[in-house]
Every structure is written in C-alpha cells, then in structure tokens.
Amino acid sequence: MNVLEKIVNSVNSFSKSERKVADVILANPQTTIHSSIAALAKMADVSEPTVNRFCRRLDTKGFPDFKLHLAQSLANGTPYVNRHVEEEDGPEAYTAKIFESTMAALDTARQRVDINTINRAVDVLTQAKKISFFGLGASASVAHDAQNKFFRFNVPVVCFDDIVMQRMSAINSAEGDVVVCISHTGRTKNLCDIAAIARENDATVIGVTAYDSPLAKECTLVLSLDVPEDTDMYMPMASRVAQLVLIDILATGFTLRRGSKFRENLKKVKDSLRGSRFDKKDFNN
Amino acid sequence: MNVLEKIVNSVNSFSKSERKVADVILANPQTTIHSSIAALAKMADVSEPTVNRFCRRLDTKGFPDFKLHLAQSLANGTPYVNRHVEEEDGPEAYTAKIFESTMAALDTARQRVDINTINRAVDVLTQAKKISFFGLGASASVAHDAQNKFFRFNVPVVCFDDIVMQRMSAINSAEGDVVVCISHTGRTKNLCDIAAIARENDATVIGVTAYDSPLAKECTLVLSLDVPEDTDMYMPMASRVAQLVLIDILATGFTLRRGSKFRENLKKVKDSLRGSRFDKKDFNN
C-alpha cells in the first residue's frame, strides 16, 4: 500500500495535530516533497516534532524517509500489471493495457528465467556446427527472427516453418548440431516429434518452451520463460515478445563469447546493408 | 525524462569520479535512495562533495532532491533504463540489461505513439478488402507475425518477404486494399518503392516506421514508434519488439471494432488448433 493511501486509511487514528499535518500533505503532496520539515510544520501550524511523529506513525524512519515514500506514491508511473482488455475499451485504453501487460510479462520473465541455463545455451550455440530454429504458428516468426540474428554471425543457420522440411532437417542432424525448438505451450505434437528425432540423431536440442511440457521432456536444455498467458484462449502476444527477447539475449551472449575480433564480422554485415538504404542524413532530396 | 535515464544518457559528459558515482547508483538504485550522501560517497570511493556535484549536474537541487527524483524513477518497482551491454558483462548482467532496455523501449514507445493514428489505422484495417504485410530483414518476421494474427480474423491476408512478390502484390492492389509496410529506419529503398507502387494503385498504405523517413513520405498513415535504437550500428532488438506490440494493438483494436459475434470466429480458429496439440492436463502419459 502506498503512503498516500495509508494516510487516507488511518486518518481516524490520528490525533488533532497529526490530522492537520495529514490535511496539508493531502492537499499539496507535490509541495510537501520539496519542503523541509520546518516549512511543512509551519503550513500545518504544528511543531516540527509533530510532523516527525506523524511520519513515524506511518511506518517510515522519519521525515526524509517519508518524503521518499511520498515521492514514490506520486510518481506518475502506472504499475505494470497484467490488465485484460475489455469489450468497451477505447483505443487509448487498449493501447495502454497491451503495452503494460507486455511490460509486466517481460518483468516476470526476467525474474523467472534461469541464468545458468542461458549460459549453457550460449555455450552450446557458440560451439555449434550448425544451428536450426524451428517453430510453428506464432512461434514461426520468432524462429525467423532468430535466424535473422544468428545469420549475421557467419554460422550455418537454418530456419523452417514447414514440418516436412523440419523433419528432414532433424533427420539429417548430427553431433555438434544445435536445434532450437520454439513453442510457448510446448504441446505442439509435431514439434515434439522433431525434437525427438533431432536428439536421436545426436543433435543438442534447446527448447524455448514451458517447463514440464511434452516438448521440454524431449530437449537437452530447456529455456523456460513462464509468462502467464493462456494461448489456448487468447492470441499469443506477451509470450512471443518474451521469446524474442530471449533470442536477443542468446544472440548477445553469443557475440560476447566470441570475443571482439569476431564482432568485426557484424560490422561487415551492417556495412553491406548500407547500399540498400537511403542515407541517414540527406533523404530529403 | 526520469533521472535514471538521464544518468545513462549523460554518462559521457561525466568526469571520472562522477562516473564512479553513476555506476554505483545504477548498480544499486534501491540502496541509494536509503543511503546518506556519506554512505554513497564511500560506496563509490569518492568524496561527499563529488556526490553532491553529481546531483547538481543532473539538474537537481542537491542530494536529498536527487534521492527524491530517483525514488520517483524507481516507483514502478523496476528501473527501466536503456543500458548498453558491455564487453565484460557476464550472463547475469547482459540478460538483465536486455530485459530492461526492452522494457524501457516499450515505455517510451507507449508514451510517444499516437492514439489517433492507431485508431485510424484500425478503421482502415477493419474496412480492408485485403491486407498485405511487407517487411524486409528483421522486419520480415514482424510481418509474418502480423499475418499470423490477422489471418485468424478471416480476412484475406498476405505477407511477403520477397521483393519480387511484394512488387507484384503491390501492383495488383486496388482501392480498399491495405498495405502495411514495416521498417524501423524507414530508409530501405525497396520498401519505399513498394509503398509508392501500392499507393499509385489506390491502396491505403500504413507505414510502421520512423517519422519523417523516406518510407513515411510514401504512406497514407504513419505509425511511428520512435524507439531510440541505432540499427545502423546494432542489431534491431527493442525496435522490433515495439513493432510487434504495435501489431498486437492493431489486432486487438480490430477484434474490438468487429464486435462480439465476430469473436466466435477466433474461437473456431483456436479450436481447430486443439487437434495438433497435446491436451493441457494429461500430457504425461
């Protein structure tokens, strides 16, 4: 509970002078956080220790600490919460909700992701002879994205969103190859098969999927994001964003692991794009 | 701009000692707001006046005022700041940084996106005879994702990442068709051409791209996200996540606009997926 609410709630348990302080603070919270205890005492027409006691009553260490708490209550920021879009929401409302839900999802993903597994995944990827990204449906675009990223590293990368191609690719995999299977639910049958086949052929299989899912059971390494989203009911949104960020992290880990001289490669790829683009400065002609 | 961002942004203009202070604060922002100037100075291994000067440089009145501002920045629980990954970062550090940068990017995107334009874009999309999503490179996967989403709405949707196909598709477009061109920089020549061609053929062209870019000039409607990211130098990460969220928003707006009876369609699509998946409960057999 934030301090402002707390003040309102406990307004009854205040003494006369404390209430004066509360009134002044509630009336000018912004002014309060930039005032000294003396100024506030004067505004409320009480003594300084009274203000101090008021602060303590609200479970803060003293006046400065109270101001800190108050400042946080006043911070414009909306707490990032998962809010479902409602039927009657206007553009403003659903835009805000989707942004916030996505940010909330990333926040939980960040807290739950296992750094060790990431590190091991990066290990495996840097040593891979060939990397394959497989996904179906919404996860297919994540796989594409991953290909786009890792492709720049001058490593053999493939990406299929076609189960037949995936199957062929999986069958042809060998030791040293890495197969990354992407699925939010981890319950897509075809992808489980692919993972199993790849493993039978000695490939290392990294699953970007839910813990404890059928797909996870087929994988060598499971990167679970644990984003709360029921993709059986709703369209995959936040979950897929979290997957993308995970791919970004793996790609970043990859470049860092490979050392600085390798990063010249990246520059080369970038430079090659220049020809296909308008110049940054003078595109107004 | 919040203080944390400010610190990150002006890290170059800091002196050696000020930088030490910045590092300590960025590493433990929560601790900082509960520390005295003496404690912080000790942590950063600098003198107290240095800390004070640091605060002043950030346009605050002094240390207590700085703490107030910092508290407000942290009010949302997590400091969402754009922090660049450094050479010597370990898995823990770069994972945190990428998550945070992405969230920070979404936060700015949310603030800068124009709701009116979103609303108009949704308008246009709901009335479209056919919707095409075009993107190249990293934006291609965003286009794919968009297709995957809009496809569920039982609207004719196409998506090409091949310039020849894009071109053909653009030439064949007609009034009532909507073409969505996705490009972070808006300086990809080929995509500008596509947009121009589509417009010449009376299609409505929505650009998911930078304001004032060459591509924007070719579009009927520009959805600008304004995520600070130099994709000429680095890989597109946060920018692309923001694009995806924008697509989510458009898709959501679309379903809301179409009314409730239309949403039964979505359920049908979902149900059709069930056969391809293991059941939610008993996948352990």
Added chain:
DNA sequence: ACGCAATCTGTAATTTAATTACAAGATATC
C-alpha cells in the same frame, strides 16, 4: 466536579546530514 493518568504537543538542545569555500592535484592547451 475534581484529580489522576495517559496522551499530546511544543520548546530547546543535540545530533546528523548536506553544503560551501578553498586549496591541491590533474589535465588540457598553447
């Protein structure tokens, strides 16, 4: 209604924290 106890409240002293002034050191510039 009176007196005792408990609770408030304010004054003044104390402590703590933050800021300023100044000087020494480092760095850049010519």
Added chain:
DNA sequence: GATATCTTGTAATTAAATTACAGATTGCGT
C-alpha cells in the same frame, strides 16, 4: 614546458532532522 582550466578532496559551515524533556490537554473514575 608554462599557464589556464577543470577535477577532486579536506575542512569549515550551515541547514535539517531528531531527541529529550516539560507543559498542556484530554479522558476517566470517583
């Protein structure tokens, strides 16, 4: 290599907050 500019730290000063204590107020039982 000398001078000027910018950094940084030490010590002194000032400002702010807290504590200790005493006076005032309120509530309660007789």
